[in-house]
Amino acid sequence: MVEVHGTLSLVILRSTDFALVRTALRRSRVVILAGPRQCGKTTLARQFVPPYSRNYFDLEDPASLARLTEPDTALRPLRTLVVIDEVQRRPDLFPLLRVLADRKPLPARFLILGSASPALLRQSSETLAGRLETVPLEGFRLSDLGASEQSRHWTRGGFPLAYTARKEADSFAWRRQFLQTFLERDVPQLGITIPAESLRRFWTMVAHYHGQIWNAAELARAMVMGETTVRRYLDLMTGVFMVRQLQPWHENLGKRQVKAPKIYVRDTGLLHALLGIANQRELESHPKVGASWEGYAIEEVLKALRPDEAYFWATHTGAELDLLLFKNGRRIGIECKRADAPTLTPSMRIALADLKLDRLYVLYPGERSYSLAKNVEVLPLAGFVKAK
Numbered sequence: 384m385v386e387v388h389g390t391l392s393l394v395i396l397r398s399t400d401f402a403l404v405r406t407a408l409r410r411s412r413v414v415i416l417a418g419p420r421q422c423g424k425t426t427l428a429r430q431f432v433p434p435y436s437r438n439y440f441d442l443e444d445p446a447s448l449a450r451l452t453e454p455d456t457a458l459r460p461l462r463t464l465v466v467i468d469e470v471q472r473r474p475d476l477f478p479l480l481r482v483l484a485d486r487k488p489l490p491a492r493f494l495i496l497g498s499a500s501p502a503l504l505r506q507s508s509e510t511l512a513g514r515l516e517t518v519p520l521e522g523f524r525l526s527d528l529g530a531s532e533q534s535r536h537w538t539r540g541g542f543p544l545a546y547t548a549r550k551e552a553d554s555f556a557w558r559r560q561f562l563q564t565f566l567e568r569d570v571p572q573l574g575i576t577i578p579a580e581s582l583r584r585f586w587t588m589v590a591h592y593h594g595q596i597w598n599a600a601e602l603a604r605a606m607v608m609g610e611t612t613v614r615r616y617l618d619l620m621t622g623v624f625m626v627r628q629l630q631p632w633h634e635n636l637g638k639r640q641v642k643a644p645k646i647y648v649r650d651t652g653l654l655h656a657l658l659g660i661a662n663q664r665e666l667e668s669h670p671k672v673g674a675s676w677e678g679y680a681i682e683e684v685l686k687a688l689r690p691d692e693a694y695f696w697a698t699h700t701g702a703e704l705d706l707l708l709f710k711n712g713r714r715i716g717i718e719c720k721r722a723d724a725p726t727l728t729p730s731m732r733i734a735l736a737d738l739k740l741d742r743l744y745v746l747y748p749g750e751r752s753y754s755l756a757k758n759v760e761v762l763p764l765a766g767f768v769k770a771k
Contacts, residue, residue, distance in 0.1 A: 411514070412493070413495065418519060421543070427520065438461050438466065462490050467493065472572060484511070498569065499623050500621075525768050526771075530766065538663045542561070542650060555662070562586075570582065585606060589626055592646055593674050594646075594674035594678055627681075629645045629694065630695075631643065641703075645695050654671075681719060683768045684706060690709060713742075720746070721748060722747055727755040741758070
């Protein structure tokens with residue numbers, strides 16, 4: 384390892400994400416690589432088209448913006464693959480991309496990088512319907528890093544500069560600065576006029592509710608604003624990849640089931656910064672340590688399995704399942720337990736029977752795998768995500 388500008392220079396191959404983008408580009412005319420700022424989208428895209436190429440446009444670079452003063456003139460002659468970085472700064476490009484993607488024969492495909500979801504950039508999903516494939520990109524995957532890095536990854540999160548910082552204090556400082564920059568610069572660039580301080584208060588509130596059922600009325604009272612406003616804030620933070628709304632699953636069971644989503648701060652490094660948790664020692668003694676681990680495991684599982692659908696399940700009598708995944712016609716249950724040796728619980732038995740699970744995996748931070756019952760296995764999280 385070599386220290387570079389306060390970080391450790393690590394060779395971390397993002398082979399899974401590279402393969403996902405390459406496959407998408409082979410079958411789709413336009414691919415959007417979507418994820419939060421600073422998660423490594425640009426670095427990954429430059430493996431396909433180098434930044435000095437005339438086929439690469441960075442919309443935060445004045446030179447690229449100048450080249451796109453007449454976008455049709457700039458883009459139409461290009462061949463093979465064209466990369467447009469930070470496309471949310473020029474949503475007016477989407478109608479032109481539709482025209483260029485419809486040419487026959489097709490002279491060029493487009494890889495566009497965005498820091499907001501296509502749902503938030505509504506124009507992209509409308510004008511490029513049937514032509515656009517989205518590949519999500521978050522921070523480093525645990526499967527990229529290995530089991531020995533699990534504690535560091537959980538504490539610091541997956542943003543490359545937070546993860547590779549030389550010291551825990553440096554990582555914490557980077558994440559705090561990221562929060563400020565994101566609220567004061569990045570959100571307004573999307574045309575959103577919510578005051579930064581209001582959005583920060585909301586984000587901090589969400590951090591304290593991390594892993595809990597969404598209660599709009601409770602958050603609205605705490606923030607002294609309407610339920611419609613807090614709902615809008617939640618949808619915004621979901622659209623910029625900072626918050627996950629995990630939707631509930633309903634079965635016709637004759638039981639009262641939870642119908643509101645669970646909310647999570649997607650990156651645990653940012654979660655810890657919002658909660659003021661600066662290092663591993665503070666995390667281990669914090670009241671939210673169990674919820675933090677649950678959210679961390681859920682994100683890694685979703686990145687590794689890429690299920691067709693994902694939900695949580697809970698009844699008002701206390702039975703629950705952290706993740707219910709539908710993948711290739713199978714029902715897979717996931718429980719995330721921060722325990723030395725997880726055991727079979729009544730809730731697991733109920734979920735296994737009521738939801739007719741094909742398999743139930745109990746994921747924990749340990750190193751040993753063992754069976755709890757028929758179709759119920761305890762597995763180390765790192766081993767599970769690496770095998771998928």
